[in-house]
Amino acid sequence: MKSIIKVDKLEKSYKDKKALEGVSFDVEEGEILCFLGPNGAGKSTTINILTTALSHEKGDIYFNGTKINKSAYAYKSCLGIVPQDLAVYEEISAEKNVAFFAALYGLRGKELKTKVDEALQFVGLLDKKKDKVKTFSGGMKRRLNIACAIAHNPKIIIMDEPTVGIDPQSRNHILNSIKELRRRGATIIYTTHYMEEVEEISTRIIIIDHGKIIAEGTKEELKERLADEKLYMIDVEDIKGLRKDEFFRIEGVKNVELDNSKIKVSTLTGIENLDKMIALIINKGIKINNLSSDTASLEMVFLKLTGRTLRD
Ligand SMILES: Nc1ncnc2c1ncn2[C@@H]1O[C@H](COP(=O)(O)OP(=O)(O)OP(=O)(O)O)[C@@H](O)[C@H]1O
């Protein structure tokens, strides 16, 4: 695969707060590169530097092998940017919003009109094109935010958490759209907290934490890191009366989560301990409703790498 963007040793501070500490990576043509990281990890900072919206102190960005400078017209004209905070105008129509952004990228006249309609059609808002944005739901605004970024057919689309706070239908529509954009030849850089999105759309993943890249690879490669662990999901009538430390006493158990009526236990493969877990549960008179197992999930890898403590 051809590297389209190369990022070399980026460093960024906000006053005395270091946000990025030597972040380097390549973006390959045609991939969906997902950035995953806890709150405050440095995802938006990285993305905003990539879009040139934010300056940085050290490090370089190369586009097709050439270092980008301040004006970077050739680079910027290839970008479509979906920011984390909605960037749409409430008081004007959906159509005028998309046209505004498309015009910034040089589209005019008939071509502008056609591309605006195509973008609205693509995100499922064509029939709402005359409506003012203030009448839109959150999910519709998110989709419009995407339409604004893609009307000029950008080669590289940079999306910062485009699915935050929307319903499963809108999310599904957006994820399918992203895959379709890739099929049409775009390269996509995407940030999210949602593991299931990464599972569904990523061709490669970069995990970032405390301003550093801590892991990189396809989802299969990342899961390979936990190849010696598997996950049991046990649905019970009621978890009251169960304690984590009781599970930890069972040989092989690496982690336990108790949540409502669900028990999630990750355990070393090769140790037969399921019978002990079941005995622990039923000896307390708790009914088991369902039981399933899975190999290591992306979430397990993520939590193992980034820890379980809450972030700001
Ligand atoms: N404008 C700013 N001024 C000061 N500190 C900032 C600013 N923007 C970000 N930071 C800090 O820089 C660090 C990285 O923030 P960033 O927004 O890049 O994280 P993120 O991974 O996008 O997080 P989230 O998932 O919450 O969007 C955080 O510690 C954050 O508090």
Ligand SMILES: [Mg+2]
């Ligand atoms: Mg962010």
